[in-house]
Amino acid sequence: MFCLALMMGTVAHAEELDADIQPFTKAEMQQGMQAMKQGLHDRIEAWGANLKPEDFERSWTGRQLNKQKRQEVCGIFQDVIDHTFKLAVDNKARLPEVDQNIIxxxxxxxxxxxxxxxxxxxxxxxxxxLR
Structure with missing residues (x-):
């Protein structure tokens, strides 16, 4: 798994770091990955808690979310990726070279x-x- 997920709000932006930029530690990576997963889970759970019967429609496979609600779910995933990408770019100097190339x-x-x-x-x- 890519270590960029570690930046989900757990570390400072590169421009806020001291002149001596330190690479991310394993603990920071694990904490960031867990924060990203938990944040995604929490957003989906909060979104799902507000669903109503009219948010569903019949399809040939049964009931499914209507188009608007499907777009909302996709938007949550896209927002998490967008936020993580921004943090990755902001923290590029602390990333291993292989991850710097990925961004x-x-x-x-x-x-x-x-x-x-x-x-x-x-x-x-x-x-x-996702785009």
Whole structure:
């Protein structure tokens, strides 16, 4: 798993660091990855707590979320990726060289989180494409 997830609000931005920039520690990476996962989970849970019967529609496979609600879910995933990418760019100097190279290509960055072809399987009967 890509270590850029460690930056989910757990470390200072590179411009705020002392002149002696230190690489991320393993503990910071683990903490950041956990924070990213928990933040995504919390946002999806909070979103789901407000669902109403009219947020669903019938399809040939049964009930599914309507288009607006599917877009909201995809927006949550996109926001997390966007935020993490921004933090990665801001903290580039603290990243290992291999991870610095990954943020040069946004598609590689997204795929480094395990999203093959930038597709998120939401486990809710639809996929989201991240950009």
């Amino acid at each position: 040069e290509d946004r598609n590689l960055f997204i795929q480094s989180f395990g999203y093959k072809d930038n597709i998120v399987d939401t486990k809710m009967g639809f996929n989201c494409r």
